[in-house]
Each structure stands twice: as structure tokens, then as C-alpha cells.
Amino acid sequence: MNRFPDATSATATSAKVALVTGAARRVGRSIALELARAGYDIAIHHRSSPSEAAKLAAEIAVLGRRALIFQADLTRADQINAMFLDLDREFGRLDVLVNSAAVFRRTPVLTLTAEDFDFHIDTNLKAPYLCSIQAAPRMRATGSGAIVNITDVAAQRPFGNHVPYCVSKAGLAMLTSSLARALAPEITVNSVAPGTVLFRDDESDEDRRRIVSRIPRGRIGTPEDVALTVRFLVESRHVTGVTIAVDGGRSLA
Numbered sequence: 001m002n003r004f005p006d007a008t009s010a011t012a013t014s015a016k017v018a019l020v021t022g023a024a025r026r027v028g029r030s031i032a033l034e035l036a037r038a039g040y041d042i043a044i045h046h047r048s049s050p051s052e053a054a055k056l057a058a059e060i061a062v063l064g065r066r067a068l069i070f071q072a073d074l075t076r077a078d079q080i081n082a083m084f085l086d087l088d089r090e091f092g093r094l095d096v097l098v099n100s101a102a103v104f105r106r107t108p109v110l111t112l113t114a115e116d117f118d119f120h121i122d123t124n125l126k127a128p129y130l131c132s133i134q135a136a137p138r139m140r141a142t143g144s145g146a147i148v149n150i151t152d153v154a155a156q157r158p159f160g161n162h163v164p165y166c167v168s169k170a171g172l173a174m175l176t177s178s179l180a181r182a183l184a185p186e187i188t189v190n191s192v193a194p195g196t197v198l199f200r201d202d203e204s205d206e207d208r209r210r211i212v213s214r215i216p217r218g219r220i221g222t223p224e225d226v227a228l229t230v231r232f233l234v235e236s237r238h239v240t241g242v243t244i245a246v247d248g249g250r251s252l253a
């Protein structure tokens with residue numbers, strides 16, 4: 001595991017600290033920026049996007065917040081543990097954990113393998129579990145904390161060609177409610193369940209039209225829609241164990 005401090009990293013701070021996994025790109029990036037705007041110093045986690053992470057750290061520095069970059073493969077428990085030890089050394093506290101890193105691979109049911117299952121469970125469920133049990137004692141040490149998991153509407157309304165993904169996100173929803181109970185009263189644990197907020201490169205125009213046609217609000221969401229809801233949950237003092245759908249009504253259909 002490597003850590004790449006940015007230019008603002010030399011001075012220690014007592015500001016609250018948020019760790020966002022998968023923060024270098026896409027949705028995680030918007031969450032990191034929103035929490036920086038909310039006044040948090042940011043631990044930017046990435047696996048394989050060092051230049052995007054460095055660009056984000058620079059943007060956060062412009063907002064007047066401290067940002068440090070932590071690299072780890074979250075399918076490796078030893079790398080997760082090392083990342084938290086590094087975080088202790090650099091920030092000395094942790095107040096918020098957002099589990100956003102994930103994988104999403106098309107896995108048609110007739111070709112499913114054991115590897116497809118492990119691939120999705122290890123990243124989308126086991127890693128948030130391991131990060132949460134690392135985060136919890138650190139948050140308790142400060143007297144409070146907030147964990148937000150990014151699930152998916154598919155945790156409740158499954159996609160036929162993504163069985164392992166849907167199972168992993170349904171598990172993450174249960175991890176949310178069970179940890180909310182187990183980690184109370186100091187720590188809140190909630191989820192945001194987005195519908196589509198960014199199209200993927202492999203989706204055709206026809207796929208995209210079909211996705212939009214199923215959303216009552218008539219458009220896909222944005223990463224900022226998710227980020228604002230994460231911020232709401234982090235700032236809420238008496239909300240725990242809930243999942244907020246950010247899906248334009250998709251889960252009603």
C-alpha cells in the first residue's frame with residue numbers, strides 16, 4: 001500500500017476527517033468534494049487511479065481542506081489494515097467512513113462462476129465490513145461517527161444479468177442495519193441507494209433510453225444527488241439504520 005501526501009499534508013489539523021473509498025473518480029469523487037465543502041478533511045482512497053486522486057486532492061486543497069491520498073486494494077484485508085494505520089499516523093482521527101468503492105460486472109446467469117460471486121462479494125460487501133470494523137473503534141475514540149454505505153436500487157429490485165452484484169448490495173443493506181444496531185449509540189450507520197446516476201461506457205443509446213423510460217422523474221440522477229444525500233446522513237444526528245433511495249422514483253415502478 002502506498003500513500004501520496006499532497007502539498008497541504010504537512011500541518012496537523014483537528015478538523016473532522018472523512019474517509020471515502022473509491023474516491024478518485026465518478027460518484028466517490030463527488031462525495032469527497034461535498035464532504036470537503038461540509039468542512040471535513042478528506043482521506044481519498046483509490047486503488048488504481050493515482051492521477052485522478054491527485055487532481056481531486058488539489059481541488060480539495062483549494063476548498064481550504066486537507067486531503068491525503070491512500071492506495072489500497074480493498075479485496076486485501078492486509079491492505080485495508082495498513083491503510084487505517086497510515087490514516088492514524090497522518091490524521092490521528094476518523095469521523096466519517098463512506099463505503100463507495102465497488103465493482104459491477106455483467107454476469108448472465110447461465111455463465112455464472114464461483115469467481116463472479118467472490119469478485120462482487122469481496123469488493124462490495126466484505127470490504128465495507130472490514131473498513132467498518134476498522135473505523136468503529138477509531139470513531140468511538142472521538143465519541144461519535146457516521147458510516148454511509150452506497151448500495152443500489154438493485155439491492156431490492158434485482159437486475160437479471162447481475163445476480164452476484166445484487167446479492168452483494170442486498171448484503172450491504174443488511175450490514176447497514178445490523179451495524180446501526182451494533183454500533184449505537186455513538187455511531188450512525190446508513191445507506192444511500194442510487195438508481196442510475198452515471199451511464200457506463202458499455203451501455204448503448206437504446207439501453208440508455210430504456211433506463212430513463214423507467215424513471216418517474218424522467219432523467220437519471222447525478223453523482224451530486226448522491227453526494228448531497230451522503231452529506232445529509234453524515235450531518236443528521238438521530239438518523240440511523242435507514243436507506244435513502246436516490247433514484248428519481250425508479251424503485252416505485
Ligand SMILES: NC(=O)c1ccc[n+]([C@@H]2O[C@H](COP(=O)([O-])OP(=O)(O)OC[C@H]3O[C@@H](n4cnc5c(N)ncnc54)[C@H](OP(=O)(O)O)[C@@H]3O)[C@@H](O)[C@H]2O)c1
Pocket residue numbers: 021022023024025026027028045046047048049050072073074075099100101102103104123150151152153193194195196197198199
Ligand atoms: N454509477 C451509478 O449509476 C450507480 C448506480 C447505483 C449504485 N451505484 C453505486 O455507487 C457507488 C459508486 O459508483 P461508481 O459508478 O462511481 O463506481 P465505479 O466507478 O464502478 O467504482 C468506483 C471505484 O471503486 C474502486 N474499486 C473497485 N474495485 C476495488 C478494489 N478491489 N479495491 C479498491 N477500490 C476498488 C475503483 O477505484 P480505482 O479507480 O482507484 O481503481 C473505482 O474507481 C458504487 O458503490 C456503486 O455500486 C452507482
